Amino acid sequence: MKHLYCLWLFVMFSLPASAQDSLFALPQNYLGSIEKKSEKVSNRIDASAEKAVSKLLRQEEKLYRKVKKISPEQAEGIFRKGLDSLRGLKTAMKSGKLQLPPGIKQHVPALDSMATSLKFLGGNQELLQGSKEKLQGAVSGIQSLQQSLDNAAQIERYIKEQQKALKAQLAQFTGLSKNLQAISKDAYYYNQQVKEYKSLLSDKKKAEKKALELLSKSKIYKDFMQRNSQFSGLLGLPATGATAQIEGLQTRAMVEEALRQRVGNNPASRQAVSQLMDNAQQAFSKYKDKLPNMSTMSDEPDFKPNPFKSKTFLHRLELGGNIQFQKTSQYFPSSTEIAGQAAYKLNGRSSAGLGVSYTLGMGTGWNHIRFSHQGIGLRSFLDWKLKGSFYVYGGAEAKYITTIRNGNDLKAWNNWKPSALIGISKKYKINAKLKGNIQLVYDFMARQQMPVSSPIILRLGYTK
Incomplete structure (x- = not known):
């Protein structure tokens, strides 16, 4: 046994760094997860682009008909080329044969990380645990997603140019502001929706987190990432493992050295400086969030946008629940009503939703629980x-307020009692993920129900 152990140590220390670094294996469903995610986001971006083009086409056709009534010659000169272009674009998108000229490649950090990891795995296929056949599918999915993002960027640029051109050309006509405003809104929400879909790429599944965690521990992968990522290409970083200094920017080593000279090596001083840096970063993030989320200030919309309109359905849902008690004596609650609900955010000020509740009887007093x-x-x-x-x-x-003996009891519709409620709720923050609320409502139909209950209801709840 001692000889075998010595042999194992000899083999381990005799292996080159690249071989030692590749002794870990990635989760088997990593490639499948990337392929599914890229296909999902790509399809959503393509559908959103097609919808945006269709909306712009409808608005331009409306404007064309209005201007044609005033001046047919000007209508042809202003709209003919744009309408033909939009119709051709829409047809190509529906048939799946959209071929736009190459433009600026869109950089999305999460996509860059996935693409670079696939390049790395292509040259280190021993890490794939028999998933080599899935690698090409994942690579194709990433390439398709990158193409969808590039197409979306060009379509967005085209819509903005059309918007500006129409605004300038139609300034001499009156009664068209409503249509121009609609084009402006559609362009803005299309931009926000593409950003929302890009953010889905950062939502990593368990397999992706594990794979990237393992890869990040590999020095070979870190060097490969520095040489081959799209971000390093944008910054022109060298193809070596050395730390590059970009002109006009300080490197991390330079900042650390400056701090060491000023505060020394005292742990308490360094901890205080670290805390100040964290506070400064949080303050900067707050100010950044207050700025318009646009590429340039000129893209600021000329209307008040609905921040939830570009969100996906699930991201607009707010799940929660509440509880209320009904007393039969001064101290003991005879029943507890527990409810779960899902609210759909209509905009930044209002929401609508549905819920279900369950009433648990608790007896008639402390001596009769x-x-x-x-x-x-x-x-x-x-x-x-x-x-x-x-x-x-x-x-x-609507409540079924009779004791439930079996499922057939619920079919007796006369046992369902309606309620009409209105009141005030106060919302407050519990922690970073949970919000609490207190509701005080009045039931206008409480006196019409048997048994008669108090019309004033107090509920304690939460949402997340």
Whole structure:
């Protein structure tokens, strides 16, 4: 056994660095995860581009008909070339044969990391654990996604140019501001939607996180990333492992040396400086978030945008729940109603949603505690921001408030009691992920129900 151990040590230390560095294996579903994600985002970007082109075409056709009534010659001169171009573009996109001339390659950090990791795996296929056949599928997916992003950037640029040209050419006509405003809105929301889809690439699945974590521990991969990533190409970094200094910028080593000279090697001083740097970075991020999320200040919209319109359906959902108690005595709650809900953010001020509730009976007093199934309920609601963290709440609900013995009891529709609610809710922050809320509502139909219950309802809830 001792001889075998010595032999193993000899083999390990005799291997070149590249061989030692490749002794780890990546998760088998890493390549499949990349392929699925790239296909999903690519399809969404392509569909969004086709929708944007169709909207622009409809708006230009409307403008063309209006201008044609005033001056047919000017209408032909202003719109004919643009309409033909948009129709051809729409046809090519529907048939899947869109071939735009090469433009500036779009850089997305998450996509760059995935593409570079695939290049690395292409030259180190022993890490793939029998998944070599999936590598080409993942590479094709990344290439298709990059093409979709490049096409989207060119279409976005084309829409902006058309928008500016039409605004200048139609300045002499009146009654067209509504159509021009619609084009401006469509262009803005298309830009925001593409950004939203790009952000999906940063949402890494478990296999991706594990694979990138393993790769990041490899010195060979780090050197490869520095030489072959799209970002290093943009900055013109050297094809060596040396740290490059870009003219006009300080390297990390230069900053660390300057701090060492000023504060010395005292751990307490260095910790204080580190805390100050973190605070400065957080403050900078807050100011950056307040700036318009656009490539240039000239792209600032001339209308108040809805920040949720470009979000995906799931990103506009807000899940949560609440609880309320109903008393039969001064101290003991006879029932507890627990509810779960999903709200859809309509805009930055309002949301609408649906929910379900379950009523748990708890007995009639401290000396008679008895748990029972007392009912279920269905809810619909709408809340609208009043001021600050206060919201107006309105809801329509139906409760089955008779003891449930079996599923057939729920078919007795006369046992379902309606409620019409309106009130005020106060929202507050619990932590980075959870928000709490307190609702005080009035039920206008409480007195019409049997048994009669209090029309004033207090609910405690949360959302995330």
